[in-house]
Amino acid sequence: MSERFELATIGEIVAGNARAAEVFEEFGIDFCCGGRRSLAEACQRAAVDQGAVVRALEGVARPRPAQDGDDAARWPLDRLIDHIVEMHHGYVRRALPVIARRLERLEQSHGERHRELARVVNLFRELGIELTQHMMKEEQVLFPYIRELVELEQQGCEVHQSPFGTVENPIRMMEREHREMADALRTIRELTGGYDVPADGCITYELSMADLARFERDLHRHVHLENNVLFPAATALEQQRGEAEEA
Numbered sequence: 227m228s229e230r231f232e233l234a235t236i237g238e239i240v241a242g243n244a245r246a247a248e249v250f251e252e253f254g255i256d257f258c259c260g261g262r263r264s265l266a267e268a269c270q271r272a273a274v275d276q277g278a279v280v281r282a283l284e285g286v287a288r289p290r291p292a293q294d295g296d297d298a299a300r301w302p303l304d305r306l307i308d309h310i311v312e313m314h315h316g317y318v319r320r321a322l323p324v325i326a327r328r329l330e331r332l333e334q335s336h337g338e339r340h341r342e343l344a345r346v347v348n349l350f351r352e353l354g355i356e357l358t359q360h361m362m363k364e365e366q367v368l369f370p371y372i373r374e375l376v377e378l379e380q381q382g383c384e385v386h387q388s389p390f391g392t393v394e395n396p397i398r399m400m401e402r403e404h405r406e407m408a409d410a411l412r413t414i415r416e417l418t419g420g421y422d423v424p425a426d427g428c429i430t431y432e433l434s435m436a437d438l439a440r441f442e443r444d445l446h447r448h449v450h451l452e453n454n455v456l457f458p459a460a461t462a463l464e465q466q467r468g469e470a471e472e473a
């Protein structure tokens with residue numbers, strides 16, 4: 227295996243090159259919640275040929291014109307938080323009601339012949355409630371605390387006692403919720419045969435499946451930026467500030 231990928235985790239590979247996310251998606255490798263796994267371990271879990279994955283990763287290693295957010299893994303944490311809230315939380319808030327309404331219409335017209343749609347509608351509705359609460363916790367509790375850590379670092383000040391002990395506590399909770407939400411979307415993907423439009427599917431069917439596929443893709447990138455970039459950096463920053471206090 228190429229040495230470049232041998233020692234890195236899946237999350238680190240995507241943090242180093244945003245296009246690696248497309249490769250992992252293509253091979254069904256979980257790069258957000260499973261971001262701490264090595265490439266070998268992840269390939270084994272997804273039952274895919276590691277050599278083929280490495281060749282595909284090498285293929286996307288070539289530079290291409292930069293897109294917004296590609297280098298988010300190297301941004302200061304406050305800018306990264308702005309990006310997550312504006313791009314990902316913003317998208318989720320806009321997309322949730324549109325997709326939910328369209329799925330309900332789809333179920334009304336095709337539910338007789340496609341029984342799985344009733345479950346898809348319910349799973350998506352529950353996911354919407356969970357995700358809305360989850361983003362609120364991040365925006366009202368966790369992200370403001372991380373912004374405070376960034377400010378303390380800039381001012382060279384020590385860390386205050388946070389209301390939740392250490393930042394690792396809310397992070398653990400957010401990571402667990404990420405896993406649950408990714409699992410719900412995986413179930414939706416499986417129920418729809420990989421967002422497949424059946425032969426008797428109409429335009430609403432096509433739009434709904436395309437919406438769901440885009441929603442899942444966005445959630446993977448969103449969770450990747452939190453689990454593999456923001457959270458480890460916030461943990462390290464809190465530890466540094468704690469040490470500054472002891473010194």
Ligand SMILES: [Fe+2]
Pocket residue numbers: 310314315361364448452
């Ligand atoms: Fe988030």
Ligand SMILES: [Fe+2]
Pocket residue numbers: 360364400404449452
């Ligand atoms: Fe999150």
